[in-house]
Amino acid sequence: MEFPIRCFTCGRVLAQKYKAYKDKVDAGEEPKKVLDDLGVDKYCCRRMFLSYTDLAKEVVLFRRN
Ligand SMILES: [Zn+2]
Structure with missing residues (x-):
């Protein structure tokens, strides 16, 4: 997923x-x-930066056709 716009906290x-x-x-x-x-x-x-992992390539495998 994309990097969050705002800090969650x-x-x-x-x-x-x-x-x-x-x-x-x-x-x-x-x-x-x-x-x-x-x-x-x-x-x-x-922590928003340090813990962020880009999962876009993994998630796109589960898209609906
Ligand atoms: Zn913050």
Whole structure:
């Protein structure tokens, strides 16, 4: 599924930061440093990034025809 638009706990809008986060982490930067740089300071918001798994390719196998 897609990255959530808002933090589930505090409601802060986070989706616009996900691409920058993903690009930097894929390039080898520490997730901690990337989240600090993006200004994601609350741990409820940080877990949204750290625990997110993209399941779109798996879920699409179960679509209705
Ligand atoms: Zn939050």
